[in-house]
Amino acid sequence: MTATFHDLADASVFITGGGTGIGAALTAAFCAQGAKVAFVDFVDAAGFVDELGATAAHPPLFTQCDVTDTSAMHDAMDRAADAHGPFKAVVNNAANDMRYDVAAVTPDIWDDMQAVNLKAYFFSCQKAAERMAAKGSIINYSSTSYMLGMGNLVPYTTANAGISGMTRSLARAFGPKGIRVNAIAPGWVMTEKQLALWAEPKAKAAHLDRQCLAEFMQPEDMVGGTLFLASDASxxxxxxxxVIDGGVVTTG
Incomplete structure (x- = not known):
């Protein structure tokens, strides 16, 4: 941790997909700031909770939940707000970036990918606005993959582009309530999943050549930007x- 955001101490924070990958790094970082963190994940994260609970001022509240089950996710968010108070920050991070040849995409695959990568984000934002403190912050995780035109990720990149559009519209819709809505688009982050499934040496070397910064990104590299957007500093x-991607894409 390289910075302390004092307004995050004792703040109520909710994270989707907070038990693995980038989400786990975010959960640990908010706990280190002294926040009251609640998170959901599809996998059992009880061991991770025990690990954080040994040092955190506020042990995280974990609910095993499929974010595509809107009712279950809303129930988890209600429990978190009841336990920790109105949300100061909600981070939508849960995602599925499976690769598919375009010809192999079925209606069921398409619907499943939109359900986890876009629909769940909207309904989390909807509940967040209901249970959020004044001047709260919603942070939606997108991806630079939709900016790069990656052909084997069409269902995922379509959802990512939708996240950016949804973020802009919700910023306008929630602005009168004092709620901010922003997105973070990571580049290729070397999570355990990426390393196990797709980070072959040739692909890694080619991607590193495209970055301005010549080192592979780790989940912890997403922490600073997320804390900043959650804090009143932003x-x-x-x-x-x-965009946090080591300098592959350009914006502006």
Whole structure:
């Protein structure tokens, strides 16, 4: 941890997909800031909770949940807000970036990918606005993959592009309530999943050549930008998508 955001101490924070990959790094980081963190994940994260609970001022509250089950996710968010108070920050991070040849995509695959990568984000934002403190912050995780035109990720990249559009619209819709809505678009982060499934040496070397910064990104590299957007340090930022990718894509 390289910075302390004092307004995050004792703040109520909710994270989807907070038990693995980037989400686990975010959960640990908010706990280290002294926040009251609740998170959901599809997998059992009880061991991770025990590990954080040994040092955190506020042990995280975990609910095993499929975010595509809107009722279950809303129930988890209600329990978190009841336990920790109105949300200061909600981070939508849960995602599925499976690769598919275009010809192999079926209606069921398409619907499943939109359900986890876009629909769940909207309904989390909907509940967040209902249970959020004044001047709260919603942070939606997108991806630079939709900016790069990756052909084997069409269902995923379509959802990612939708996240950016949804973020802008919700920033306008929630602005009168003082709620900010921003997105973060990571590049290729070397999570355990990426390393196990797709990070072959040739692909890694080719991607590193495209980055301005010559080192592979780790889940912890997403922490600083997320804490900043959650904090009052970014009080007048809303409707924006921040790219954190080592310098592959350009914006502006």
């Amino acid at each position: 009080a007048m930022m809303t409707g924006q998508t921040i």
